[in-house]
């Protein structure tokens with residue numbers, strides 16, 4: 001069986017972008033692939049987190065995975081910090097990663113700008129930890145949104161570099177980007193991606209937003225003055241709404257456009273809102289159920305950590321040996 005690996009940071013409430021760009025695809029892929037889905041808490045702390053919020057959100061992300069339909073019998077669900085091999089492998093990879101290539105990462109450029117004078121080193125080496133996550137599991141495929149492609153390219157470069165420096169060790173992983181959910185845009189500025197760290201709450205839909213909040217945010221979504229429903233870059237707001245429908249229902253953008261021929265934006269918006277509500281409501285109910293059963297969540301992440309540790313440590317030992325570290 002081929003292997004997939006992916007993860008989400010518990011650095012804020014998850015958005016519809018996280019759901020459509022990542023989680024919804026994982027649910028399909030888990031049937032075909034041996035799957036590892038991680039809550040990447042160590043990545044989250046590259047930005048300052050309130051400890052008790054971080055704890056709560058880490059469990060919430062796990063609950064969202066389960067509630068969205070990730071089956072712990074099929075997939076390995078775990079918390080990144082429970083598998084120390086990730087950090088150890090990161091160090092080994094750090095030693096063959098260049099300052100220049102990390103400086104070119106657009107996410108680093110964005111986030112370091114926001115950090116001002118004092119940029120944490122972790123923010124800089126973040127993509128190397130992500131490469132360690134992926135490479136330790138001999139991953140074939142990494143299902144992510146478009147914004148992670150640059151990091152994935154770096155993971156591929158680091159894998160190839162290590163293989164060339166020593167001997168073939170890592171598979172070189174491919175990205176897997178959903179067609180319509182790859183980049184869900186900001187509802188207030190459809191030129192930017194929808195992001196949980198945006199200061200304007202109207203710009204994103206959270207997976208846990210109540211139905212009325214979803215309806216209100218969608219009704220306020222920025223559109224245009226064309227007045228006609230087309231699927232084109234000239235109408236990025238409308239295009240985004242069509243992408244959201246398409247990513248949820250599986251209907252093609254073309255057939256959605258056809259269906260709304262002659263309709264106004266208000267109709268489209270109210271339908272989008274109902275489609276989102278219908279998708280998220282059952283998930284929200286299950287998230288709350290899982291969160292009220294901490295013992296069950298603990299059982300899942302402990303079992304996941306055992307399995308992940310086994311697989312990751314095997315690869316780590318290979319790396320150490322090839323580099324010339326003496327085995328114990």
Ligand code: TYM
Nearest residue numbers: 006007008009017018021022130144145182183184193194
């Ligand atoms: P993160 O936590 O920012 O986002 C998690 C996933 O959601 C996707 N995503 C989106 N997709 C479509 N539209 C959007 N507006 C949108 N916003 C976010 C992201 O592409 C991602 O798939 N570095 C990663 C986490 C990570 C990881 C890994 C991923 C750490 N190690 C190993 C894959 C494999 C990140 O910050 O994702």
